[in-house]
Amino acid sequence: MAHGDVGLELGARVAGALRRGLGLEITPAEAVIRPSTREGVDYQCNAAMSLAKKIGKAPREVAEAIVAHLDSADLLEVPEVAGPGFINLRLRDEWLAGRVGALVGDTRLGVAPVEQPRRFALDYSSPNVAKEMHIGHLRSTIIGDALLRLLRFAGHEVVPHNHLGDWGTPFGMLIEHLVDEGHGADSGISDLNRFYQQARAKFDADPTFADRARARVVALQGGDEGTLTLWRALVEESTRHFQQAYELLGILLTPGDVYGESFYNPYLDTVIDELTAKGLTEISDGAVCVFPPGFTNREAEPLPLIVRKSDGGYGYAATDMATVRYWVTERGMTDLLYVVGTPQAQHFAMIFAASRQAGYLTEAQTSVHIGFGTILGEDGKTIRTRSGESVKLADLLAEAVEQAAKTVAERSSLDSDRQAEVARAVGIGAVKYADLSNDREKDYVFTWSRMMAKEGNTSVYLQYANARCQSVLRKAGTPRFGEVLVTDPAERALLVRLLQLPAAITAAVEGYAPHKLTGYLYDLASTFTTFYDSCPILRPDVPDEVRASRLALTKVTSDVLVLGLDLLGIEAPAEL
Numbered sequence: 001m002a003h004g005d006v007g008l009e010l011g012a013r014v015a016g017a018l019r020r021g022l023g024l025e026i027t028p029a030e031a032v033i034r035p036s037t038r039e040g041v042d043y044q045c046n047a048a049m050s051l052a053k054k055i056g057k058a059p060r061e062v063a064e065a066i067v068a069h070l071d072s073a074d075l076l077e078v079p080e081v082a083g084p085g086f087i088n089l090r091l092r093d094e095w096l097a098g099r100v101g102a103l104v105g106d107t108r109l110g111v112a113p114v115e116q117p118r119r120f121a122l123d124y125s126s127p128n129v130a131k132e133m134h135i136g137h138l139r140s141t142i143i144g145d146a147l148l149r150l151l152r153f154a155g156h157e158v159v160p161h162n163h164l165g166d167w168g169t170p171f172g173m174l175i176e177h178l179v180d181e182g183h184g185a186d187s188g189i190s191d192l193n194r195f196y197q198q199a200r201a202k203f204d205a206d207p208t209f210a211d212r213a214r215a216r217v218v219a220l221q222g223g224d225e226g227t228l229t230l231w232r233a234l235v236e237e238s239t240r241h242f243q244q245a246y247e248l249l250g251i252l253l254t255p256g257d258v259y260g261e262s263f264y265n266p267y268l269d270t271v272i273d274e275l276t277a278k279g280l281t282e283i284s285d286g287a288v289c290v291f292p293p294g295f296t297n298r299e300a301e302p303l304p305l306i307v308r309k310s311d312g313g314y315g316y317a318a319t320d321m322a323t324v325r326y327w328v329t330e331r332g333m334t335d336l337l338y339v340v341g342t343p344q345a346q347h348f349a350m351i352f353a354a355s356r357q358a359g360y361l362t363e364a365q366t367s368v369h370i371g372f373g374t375i376l377g378e379d380g381k382t383i384r385t386r387s388g389e390s391v392k393l394a395d396l397l398a399e400a401v402e403q404a405a406k407t408v409a410e411r412s413s414l415d416s417d418r419q420a421e422v423a424r425a426v427g428i429g430a431v432k433y434a435d436l437s438n439d440r441e442k443d444y445v446f447t448w449s450r451m452m453a454k455e456g457n458t459s460v461y462l463q464y465a466n467a468r469c470q471s472v473l474r475k476a477g478t479p480r481f482g483e484v485l486v487t488d489p490a491e492r493a494l495l496v497r498l499l500q501l502p503a504a505i506t507a508a509v510e511g512y513a514p515h516k517l518t519g520y521l522y523d524l525a526s527t528f529t530t531f532y533d534s535c536p537i538l539r540p541d542v543p544d545e546v547r548a549s550r551l552a553l554t555k556v557t558s559d560v561l562v563l564g565l566d567l568l569g570i571e572a573p574a575e576l
């Protein structure tokens with residue numbers, strides 16, 4: 001049974017009190033109920049301040065009116081007005097115990113599905129064909145995958161799509177290089193970066209090769225069958241390569257989710273026609289452009305969104321206009337999300353503005369660029385290998401698993417096969433968690449020692465906390481979960497924390513901010529550690545009903561950690 005967010009539930013009571021006491025209407029969210037870290041206080045209501053200003057009363061007077069009319073004796077101790085008009089709220093022990101007791105065996109752990117599900121199209125990962133996926137694509141892949149899991153769990157429909165860079169002028173030189181190399185079993189495409197660099201070098205050094213490459217682009221765009229076959233070989237080899245990375249990372253994307261740039265080719269002419277019919281296009285230096293209002297360069301001149309280049313070709317912007325049109329018009333999606341690095345912020349802002357002008361996006365749709373910063377090395381610069389090249393994803397993950405294997409071997413009693421599996425879960429988890437636990441908008445420094453640490457806000461710490469829960473449950477034999485009791489402050493703190501999962505998930509979903517969930521999980525694991533250190537569970541002198549209650553708490557804590565990590569795409573092995 002899903003109960004939802006305690007803060008909102010309290011907010012609804014406060015709203016009721018305001019209606020009865022002062023004839024004011026507010027929403028539960030407007031009651032501004034926040035968890036409190038004060039001794040003896042679980043939540044604080046901060047609504048009196050802002051409301052007092054609005055209605056010309058003293059904040060304390062408003063707070064006292066709320067308290068006087070609050071109908072909450074079933075769940076709260078007598079509330080207390082503090083300072084200028086805060087209201088301190090403390091949940092009743094019996095109420096807490098009943099709520100947490102209901103979480104035993106609840107697969108949603110109290111998280112109610114959203115009342116109004118929406119239909120999200122989620123663009124993430126989106127690497128480029130014939131280029132190795134590098135650490136820059138790592139963030140899009142990891143953040144996008146966590147958002148996919150979070151949105152789905154919240155109850156929304158989500159269609160992921162991988163906007164593969166599989167079209168455009170570089171394919172001329174890539175295909176010609178493939179022709180030269182021969183595309184047999186070992187064409188050399190498997191080393192994608194080298195293949196790309198070789199093609200590039202030939203293009204720059206050899207004018208006949210460059211001419212062939214240009215002719216190839218024309219043949220490709222003209223739909224020449226032989227050229228398309230070669231192009232497909234490149235796309236397939238790259239897709240295979242990306243799929244391997246997804247599998248290693250435990251990413252949900254499949255080849256069926258690829259909607260590469262080429263997918264939108266059939267729609268490009270229509271887009272230009274529709275934009276033109278709406279009077280939105282202008283010819284500028286031979287190119288067809290849209291000038292969405294509000295975008296200017298340093299000289300205050302309007303910035304163009306080039307939808308058809310002067311040579312007649314279509315580019316990145318035209319494809320993205322067609323992408324918006326497709327997902328809204330053909331697929332009926334209500335929300336378009338793009339998990340792409342912050343340097344493309346202006347591109348997306350212009351695409352969204354032009355799409356609204358064109359009527360592809362209306363008030364019924366939202367469109368959001370979910371940007372993210374870069375990963376920095378410990379020197380504060382873009383992360384590089386020792387020899388100065390950009391870091392390959394595969395190498396980075398291999399290193400993570402290797403380091404995790406050492407950590408696991410230090411104290412594990414597992415056999416070597418199982419140790420290898422656990423090392424993978426720990427190593428990959430650490431890479432993902434380091435990314436997800438940082439506010440995505442910011443750059444972050446990639447520090448092996450910090451992300452692999454057993455203490456602190458890391459996945460390893462959460463995985464150990466869960467393994468500790470699992471070990472207690474194993475030692476208890478067939479554990480008997482009893483009615484939840486409140487016998488100790490550390491135990492009580494754990495109950496309060498367990499009920500904050502719904503709020504953490506809502507915050508992560510609504511802000512497209514996985515770090516709101518990691519922060520919660522870290523707090524939960526710390527609260528559990530304090531509980532575990534001060535509340536014995538299996539010791540023989542613990543009364544049976546207390547043990548049964550503490551085992552139930554241990555079970556729910558483990559369930560929350562496992563669910564939370566799963567929503568981040570991270571495994572939680574039962575033993576480490």
Ligand code: ARG
Binds near residue numbers: 128165
């Ligand atoms: N392939 C692009 C890149 O690597 C990212 C594509 C993002 N999605 C989009 N619809 N433009 O930069």
